[in-house]
Amino acid sequence: MSKYVTLMETSEEEFESWIYFIKLDGNEENLLYLKNQLDQVDWKIYEGLSTFDIDMDHPVSEITAKEMTKVELNVYFHRKFDGKLQKIDLRFKKEDSNKKKIKRTFARLGYGQIDEYISDEDRSDDEDCDCEDEGDDERDDAYSVSTTDDSCEEDDDDEDDDEDDDEDDDEEDDEEKKNEEKKNEEKKNEEKEIKKELPKSLKEPQQTPFFSQPSAKPKNKK
Secondary structure (H helix, E strand, C coil), X not given: CCEEEEEEEEECCCCEEEEEEEECCCCHHXXXXXXXXXXXXXXXXXXXXXXXXXXXXXXXXXXXHHHHCCCCCCCCCCEEECCCECCCCCCCCCCCCHHHHHHHHHHHHCCCHHHHCECCECCCCCCCHHHHHHHHHHHHHHCCCCCCCCHHHHHHHHHHHHXXXXXXXXXXXXXXXXXXXXXXXXXXXXXXXXXXXXXXXHHCCCCCCCCCCCCCCCCCCC
């Protein structure tokens, strides 16, 4: 019986977590490639973004994956995929900040876009397809979905990424500046406290006595 790896997306906006069950057999290499990229990120919750986590150490059975797709806990159901997973390149750059990596991941996988990279979703017979299609339309209106085949859109993404990089750099510079100012202020306050505790004799500058040097006696001329 086939085993399934769990990929979980947690949405800040929806306050929900969605699990995507991906068939392990035949997808080991591309799943590991995706995991290695996700492991590079220190995941934090940011407004309007999602976090992602994948567990390859504890695959679940096909029965468990199927049953989980019927659990009614969220607005969106958990999903199960039986097809071939494509290689997903999140396009991290060496100079990317942690937040930038989160943005890049969300741009390609956010709100269930994993279905752009894998086929054969196992839909339950009793699912209300009309409602699901309506939900997909709302998602498409709110978020731009990146594709893997359209090179023009990828170029546009790169331009947007560069703009976001500048914004992230500005935010990080401002944060570093504030932290530096805070440290300087704390250092000044510590110095003031130390001076208050010193004895008065040590606070006042000490007068160094001045000793005149004896003048050299002229040598007698013979």
